[in-house]
Amino acid sequence: MKQGSDLDGLLGYRIELTHLIAIEDARLALAPYGLTPAKLTALLLIRANPGCDQTALGKALSVNRSSAMKLVNVLVDRGLIERRPGRDLRTNALHLLPGGEERVAEMLDRLRESDRRLGADLTAAERATLMALLKKLRKPRAARRGATTTDG
Amino acid sequence: MKQGSDLDGLLGYRIELTHLIAIEDARLALAPYGLTPAKLTALLLIRANPGCDQTALGKALSVNRSSAMKLVNVLVDRGLIERRPGRDLRTNALHLLPGGEERVAEMLDRLRESDRRLGADLTAAERATLMALLKKLRKPRAARRGATTTDG
DNA sequence: TATTGTTATACTCTATAACTATA
């Protein structure tokens, strides 16, 4: 099946293809732990911000309260984090559990291995250049206006 | 909220962030046409392969027959393509309709504008370097084994 | 009034499984 060349020169299309490769391997790397890359990111945010509440976590992940709720439920069910009493009676304080700390360390190892595989054909200099150029891509005006959601 | 530095050096994480920016603007650019970037890609594949069947389309998009079916239904409902009799009685031949051609051209214009916004801070040389480096990222062994699906 | 958590509901995308009609 022919691909068609309409998208060939587009940066966004190349990033889409690259992203598919990266996310697939990252998923496989984390699958034994029953978590997706997005859930590991949530776990890392909680570790970096002990005692944060669900709403703040959701904002950091660009999802609303309801979605943050579901995410936290999964991490609690997995025994990785717990909800403790928060700064007021409305709020939960999220904390990584000791077992969660161990798991996070293992998962980060697997993720770094995956990342090494992804960039295996790059020299150190090329890798640095790529990182720098990716950082120069910018959020266009249209997208910067913010999505129109009710919640956060 | 602190970000935590565990993912900072990872190529895959940087690509994830960049992808989010790119896909959001691309979605906004195509929203007036009622199609997502993925559906435009499907449309371009059909245009590049007139008379292709749904299964082949699905394979090119890495989705199974059932998902390809739904996708084609949407494009048919939008009046962009049609199903014609295929090479045998089991098969549909997918064809872009004249109206679809027009829409595709407009959507490609909007998508290219979005792509220009994304790379607006890059010189032509930087842009070329970025494209070349992204092409050097490779599908790791683990992911190359192929996903374990029943279908395509 | 505003905020936090929660629940119910729905929509998109994708998958699996089973059915049918062809081949």
Added chain:
DNA sequence: TATAGTTATAGAGTATAACAATA
């Protein structure tokens, strides 16, 4: 037997809307 399309169903992931408790 194998393949193409179809349908029903289910599971992530996300969103909206409403409610209770608290601020």
